[in-house]
Amino acid sequence: MQELPKKYGNGDRKGESRTCVSFIKHLSELSTEKTPRYRMTEKEYNKCVDLYADNLFRFIVKNLGHTEDARDVVQNAFEILWKHCQEVSFEKGKSYLFTVGYHNMIDHVRKVKRITLVDNFKEDSSIADTNVHNAREVMEKALARLSEVQRSLILLKDYEGYSYEEIGMIMELNPSQVKVYLHRARLHLKDYFVKIQNVI
Template sequence: MFVAMETKKTICKPKVFNEVYEEHSKSLYNFMYYKCGDRDLAEDMVQESFVKLWENCAKVFFSKAKSFLFTVANNMFLNHVAHKKIVLKHASEGQKNYTHETPEYLIEEQEFLKKLKGAIADLPDKQREVFLLNRIDKKKYKEIAEMLGISVKAVEKRMSLALKSLRAKIGSNFK
């Protein structure tokens, strides 16, 4: 009976599509923002993911909409990164490298925030993604595992490694 009800709830109906949008757009945006660090790019990828969902609404079951959206958005991000690497490679071939020194006179709070942001940015992508989803977006390990398509144990391992790395760079008081 559940399967029969599932097939009747089609994403091609604007009301159902809006329901999917309302339920998943914010978490999809946060997921993409944590991956790319650019608000505008994250918003663009979210919108494009929903466009693709609408274009494929007849093929996607309601229960698989979230998975479809996160997969499409993640693939878009990976394509974007690949393209960016190529652009940077070609741009750097003809340019000289310059170094910019930062001022050494910062207040203690600014130094800590800079150190924290740097330490988070230095985390491997998978660890940073799990760390930000848990600590900033307040997602539980199970939710993160579902979003990323990995096991809860993998999420725990990534979080453990992220915290260990952050403690080593910032200090043992970091929890």
């Protein structure tokens, strides 16, 4: 196979986090389930890069709030897929990448203290600032106020279009939990938008 695309580096593959490693065997078993031919070809791997790299980066950076850290997480996810591409089918490529990326992100958050977590979020005194009228900025401010789990649920369901079952696999939740937590997350967003409207 050719080298890993330069866009996501060509690391030594020693960066697999403990959380990620614990999922690899499980994911590999899932990838072979009801799938006779499961080896991902070089062409399919490169197609995964083209199809899912930007989506995965967008998901990770919205959670971390730090571009370089997000790039590291995405790079690591693709390196893990590259290393295990003969155990993962192309059809399972997206869910595999998002699962590994999500759990790698969790480990990254625990290790890198400079990442701004929701628990340390400071009230924005300039909420009535003219910038708040920008829809994108309003949404980013709203997402920043959610917990890590709630934010991930919103991004996976409403931005990426995953099913409850797929989200459950990625985040280790059952479908019922996904629905309940997602409902609570949406209520938090709704409350925030109501407050914004009242201020404006």
